[in-house]
Amino acid sequence: xxxxxxxxxxxxxxxxxxxxxxxxxxPGLPLVYLGTVLHKFAFFTAHPIxxxxxxxxxxxxxxxxxxxxxxGLLGAKSxxxxxxxxxxxxxxxxxxxxxxxxxxxxxGPLLGLFLGQIGGGQxxxxxxxxxxxxxxxxxVGFGLKxxxxxxxxxxxxxxxxx
Numbered sequence: 001x002x003x004x005x006x007x008x009x010x011x012x013x014x015x016x017x018x019x020x021x022x023x024x025x026x027p028g029l030p031l032v033y034l035g036t037v038l039h040k041f042a043f044f045t046a047h048p049i050x051x052x053x054x055x056x057x058x059x060x061x062x063x064x065x066x067x068x069x070x071x072g073l074l075g076a077k078s079x080x081x082x083x084x085x086x087x088x089x090x091x092x093x094x095x096x097x098x099x100x101x102x103x104x105x106x107x108g109p110l111l112g113l114f115l116g117q118i119g120g121g122q123x124x125x126x127x128x129x130x131x132x133x134x135x136x137x138x139x140v141g142f143g144l145k146x147x148x149x150x151x152x153x154x155x156x157x158x159x160x161x162x
Contacts, residue, residue: 010035081113092108
């Protein structure tokens with residue numbers, strides 16, 4: 001019975017995390033991570049995952065988080081993002097979320113980056129390129145993060161059932 005409780009909580013966290021990969025309000029990858037390592041630290045589980053599996057999961061989680069954070073910025077930086085663009089993206093994120101909730105989380109940073117680039121002296125066509133480079137980098141980062149979430153679930157099942 002206690003093992004089924006562990007699996008239930010793990011699966012709830014994993015499914016919420018996978019949903020959070022598509023719904024920006026939920027912290028997707030951290031929830032998947034918590035669901036997978038629950039087996040290591042749940043005192044009532046009969047078969048916790050090994051330390052090796054735990055460290056593999058932790059490494060995947062950390063690398064995916066860093067890549068996701070850096071990918072959009074690296075894309076925009078390569079296209080000439082300035083500090084006003086960064087400020088605009090941050091303000092766009094905050095204002096977008098507060099005013100428009102989930103759509104604002106996606107569109108706010110893009111609009112803020114574009115306006116910040118314009119405010120920082122970049123011409124409109126260059127600001128569009130910078131914003132698109134950020135968007136491409138963010139999509140690549142999201143894709144890698146989603147793959148990391150699936151990989152983490154695979155590592156959990158491999159560690160438990162092998």
